[in-house]
Amino acid sequence: MIKTRIETVNEKYLDRKVLAEAGNILKTGGLVAFPTETVYGLGGDALQRESSRKIYAAKGRPSDNPLIVHICRWEDIGKITRKIPEEARKLARAFWPGPLTMILEKADVVPAETTGGLSTVAVRMPDNPIALALIDAAGGYVAAPSANLSGKPSPTLAEHVAEDLSGRIEMVLDGGAACIGLESTIVDLTEKAPVILRPGFITRDMLEKVLGRPVGEERSLMGMEEGRAPKAPGMKYRHYAPAGEMTVVAGKEQEVTKTIQRLADEKMRAGEKVGILCSRETKDFYRADRVEAAGTREDEAEAARHLYALLRSFDRHHVTCIYSEAFSGEGIGQAVMNRLLKAAGYHIIKTGENRRESE
Numbered sequence: 001m002i003k004t005r006i007e008t009v010n011e012k013y014l015d016r017k018v019l020a021e022a023g024n025i026l027k028t029g030g031l032v033a034f035p036t037e038t039v040y041g042l043g044g045d046a047l048q049r050e051s052s053r054k055i056y057a058a059k060g061r062p063s064d065n066p067l068i069v070h071i072c073r074w075e076d077i078g079k080i081t082r083k084i085p086e087e088a089r090k091l092a093r094a095f096w097p098g099p100l101t102m103i104l105e106k107a108d109v110v111p112a113e114t115t116g117g118l119s120t121v122a123v124r125m126p127d128n129p130i131a132l133a134l135i136d137a138a139g140g141y142v143a144a145p146s147a148n149l150s151g152k153p154s155p156t157l158a159e160h161v162a163e164d165l166s167g168r169i170e171m172v173l174d175g176g177a178a179c180i181g182l183e184s185t186i187v188d189l190t191e192k193a194p195v196i197l198r199p200g201f202i203t204r205d206m207l208e209k210v211l212g213r214p215v216g217e218e219r220s221l222m223g224m225e226e227g228r229a230p231k232a233p234g235m236k237y238r239h240y241a242p243a244g245e246m247t248v249v250a251g252k253e254q255e256v257t258k259t260i261q262r263l264a265d266e267k268m269r270a271g272e273k274v275g276i277l278c279s280r281e282t283k284d285f286y287r288a289d290r291v292e293a294a295g296t297r298e299d300e301a302e303a304a305r306h307l308y309a310l311l312r313s314f315d316r317h318h319v320t321c322i323y324s325e326a327f328s329g330e331g332i333g334q335a336v337m338n339r340l341l342k343a344a345g346y347h348i349i350k351t352g353e354n355r356r357e358s359e
Contacts, residue, residue, distance in 0.1 A: 001167040006158065008174045011035075011129040018173070019130075023137025025170045026051070031058055033147035033161045034134050035175035036126040038099050038184050038200070039154040039308070040161050041070065041144030042169065043134065046080075052113035052143055058168040061150040066116035067143040068101050068184070069123050072135040080110050080121055080141060085189050087211055094210045097127035099180055099201045103188040114143050120190055130175045146183065147172075153240050153311040153343070156181050160312060181305035182335050187215065199335040201304070239342045242311040244275065244319045246344040248337075250326035251351030257285045259351050260323045264288045267321045275319035277310060279303070282325065290317050300333040307339060 007018045022032045029051050032043045042059065044051035046069040056063050069080060074092060077084060082105040091100060106121035115121050126132065135142045146154040149164040158174035165172075185200030187207060195216040196204060207215045247263075249256050264274045268288065275290040283293040292310045295302030314322055324340055326348070327333040341348065 002170060004162070004166045004169055004172060006162065006172045006174055009130050011175055014129060014133050016133075019133050019137050022134055022171055022173060023139070026134075026138035026142060029054070030171075031055060031169040032134065032171045032173065033155075033158075033165060033169060034131055034144070034173040035158070035178060036070075036128045036131045036144075037178060038126070038180050038182060039156055039178050040147040040158065041126075041131070041142075042147035042161075042165070043070070043138070043142040043144040045138065046070075046114050046141040046143035047109060047111065047139075049111040049113045052111065055143060055145065056113075058165060059145065059148070059150045061145065063113070064116045065145075065150075066118055066120075066122055067114050067145050069110065069114065069121055070131065070135055070142045070144050071123060071125050071140060072132040073140070074125070076140050077104075077123060080107050080123065081105060082107055087194060088189055090210055091187070091189075091207070092125070095202055095206075096125040097132065098125070099127065099184040100124060101184045101186040101198075103186065103190055103197065105190055120188075122186065124184055128175070130173055134173065151239060151241050153242060153308040153315075154183060156305070156308050160309070163312075177305075179305070180301075181307060181309075182332075182339060185335075188218075199338050201301075201332060201335065203331050203334070205331070240308065240311065240339050241343045241345070242319070242322060243315045244273075244322045246322040246324065246347065248324050248326050248340050248344045248348045249351060250348060253282065255351035256325055257282055259349065260325070261286055263323055263349075264321075272321045273317070273319050275314040275317070275322040277314075277322060277324035279325060290314060290319055294336075297328075300327055300331065300336055303327060303336050304332055307336060311343060 044055045101122050101124040103120050110121050147161045148155050155161045156178040161172050180201050185202040186198040188195045197218045267274045274288040276286045276288045280293040280296045294306045327336045329337045
C-alpha cells in the first residue's frame with residue numbers, strides 16, 4: 001500500500017516547493033490528486049502509458065473510458081493534436097482557462113492508454129492556480145479524471161479524495177472546495193458540427209453564441225447509451241452514484257412532493273433508511289431519516305456546487321434508499337439533471353404519467 005501524503009496549498013500564495021515535489025511525482029510515474037474549479041482531479045503524466053494505466057487501476061475505472069489531458073498554456077495544445085480547428089481557437093479564447101473540454105484529433109505522442117484506445121483526445125485548461133502550477137511543474141500534460149473510486153460521487157473536497165484513494169496514490173493537494181462542483185462541459189469538435197458530449201457549467205447557448213452556429217447534443221445525455229465505446233468521460237458507465245438505491249422523481253411540484261413522501265413512508269415502514277434530496281423551497285414538506293436541500297430553484301448553480309457532497313453525506317449516514325427531485329434541464333440545471341440520472345442509474349418516476357422508467 002502506498003503512503004498518501006496530503007499537503008495544504010493556498011491558491012493565493014502557492015508553495016512552489018510542494019508543487020515542485022508534486023510535479024516530480026508525476027514526472028516519475030506517480031499519481032497526485034489536485035483541485036480544479038470543477039472537481040478534484042487524479043493526475044498522472046498524460047504522455048506515459050504506465051501513468052494512465054495507474055490512474056485506471058487506482059480508480060477501478062474501465063480502460064475504455066477516456067481521460068482528459070490538462071494543459072496550462074494554449075501553445076502546448078499543438079503537441080498533442082493533429083490539427084487545431086478555428087472553432088477550438090474561438091472557444092479557447094472565450095472559455096479557457098475554464099470548465100470546457102474539447103475533443104480533437106490526437107497526435108501520435110498521446111498513448112492509446114490515455115485516450116481509451118480512441119484516435120481523439122480530450123483537452124482542457126483548468127481555471128485554478130494550483131492546477132495550472134502543478135501541470136507546469138509536471139511538464140505540461142496531465143491526464144486527470146475525477147479523483148474518486150469509479151462510479152462514486154466525484155470529490156469536491158480533499159477529504160472526499162482521501163476517503164476513496166488513501167493508500168492508492170502518492171499525494172493529495174488540498175486547495176479547499178471546488179467552486180463549481182460539477183465536471184467540465186465536453187464538446188466534440190471532430191465532427192461536421194460541434195456536439196456536446198457532457199453538459200456542464202458552459203451551456204449550449206454559451207457555445208452557440210461564440211461559434212455563431214448550432215451546437216448539437218449527444219442523444220445519451222439524459223439516457224443510457226450502450227453498445228459503443230464512450231468518446232468522452234461519463235458517457236457509458238454508471239457514475240456519481242451513492243451506495244443507496246436512488247430514484248429521481250419529476251413533474252409538478254405538488255405531485256412530486258406527495259409522491260416522494262409516499263414512497264419514503266413505504267420504505268421507512270419496511271425498515272429502510274431513507275434520504276431525500278430536494279430544493280430549499282420544498283425541504284419543509286418532507287419527513288425522512290435525512291432530508292437535504294441542494295439549493296434553490298432560482299440558483300441551480302448552488303445545487304451543482306452541493307450535489308456530490310450531499311450524495312456522499314447520504315453514504316456517511318448509511319442511507320439505503322434515496323429519492324431526489326428533478327431539476328429544470330435548462331442551463332446548469334441540465335448538467336445537474338444529467339448527473340442525477342446517472343447517479344440513479346436512469347431510474348426516474350414521472351408523476352402525472354403513472355409510470356416508472358429505467359432508460
